Amino acid sequence: MKCKVCDKKCIKNGFQANGVQRYFCRLCKKSTQKRYTYKSYQKHTNKLIYRLIVNSCGINDISRVLRISRHTVKKRLLYLSKQTKRPALFEHQQSYEIDEMYARIKNKKHRYWITYAINRKTKTIVALYIGKRKAKHIANVVNRILLLNPKRIYSDHFSSYKKLIPKNIHRAGKSLTNHIERLHLNLRTHLKCLSRKTICFTKSLKTLEAIVRLYFWGNTINFKYV
Ligand SMILES: [Zn+2]
Structure with a gap:
């Protein structure tokens, strides 16, 4: 063989x-x-799970389509997200947009915020953080951009950005972040757990993190070896 x-x-x-x-x-x-009798051990399962999750299929949908258990899908998602790599960037003097969007977990009371930043020109996602919407949490994303020696950072008028970003490179205004706002719409359309006014949601923060990471950096996975 x-x-x-x-x-x-x-x-x-x-x-x-x-x-x-x-x-x-x-x-x-x-x-x-x-040959394997259980479908999840077949060769293309991981690739199929990745393709379905970033094309508006939930965990239960994937389980029904591929005929494998929900628990396996969830485990594979966590495994695949660990295989993604945040891009190593060597750029400087670029413009970045930073913004946050909310996601609900379990019920409406559990609100978490997906904070991320994109390069305005190349549209690559530079940094990502999912958690509460406070200055010390948002600092995770801002500090990563500041390491790249940016030319400008565009954000909305949220007070934490004013605290964290140096004044000379910071520009605030709702109309200045239209690239990243458009990306929010992509996320809400392509990830089922983020679609608004539906009954779709994720049960845990860990899974949400895995799904968003896969959406942003899933193309870095080499499916031949996972
Ligand atoms: Zn071999």
Whole structure:
């Protein structure tokens, strides 16, 4: 049998408890079966989960479409989000927009804020933080932009930004953040748990974080190895 990851020949490596032959790849040190009966172990499942979650499918939808359990989908989402990488940036003297949007968890009382910043020109997401809407939390995002030696930072009139961003590079105004406001709309359309005026929501902050990370930086995952 050929290895599913590196296409090299595998050697036989004992049997499962139910009598199915197991194989072992000497190159990537992975033990596999020729065929799996449970659908979540099939080759393209992780890629399908990623594609569905960023195209307005919820966890329950994916579970119904792929016929795997909800718990597995959730576990895979957390695993995949760990494989994403925040882009390493070496730019300077660029303009950034920073803003926050709310997401509700469990019920309307649990409100969390997704704070993130984009490069105005390249539209890459520079920094992301999900949590409360206070200065010490927003500082996580602002400090990361300040490390890049920015030319300008555009935001709305929210008081925390005035505290955190140096005056000479800060510009505040609702009309100055239209690029990032448009991205908020994309998020609300493409992620089911963020769509407003529906009954969709995530049950935990961890899952919400995983989904948003996958939406922003999911293209950094190499699906051949996960
Ligand atoms: Zn291999």
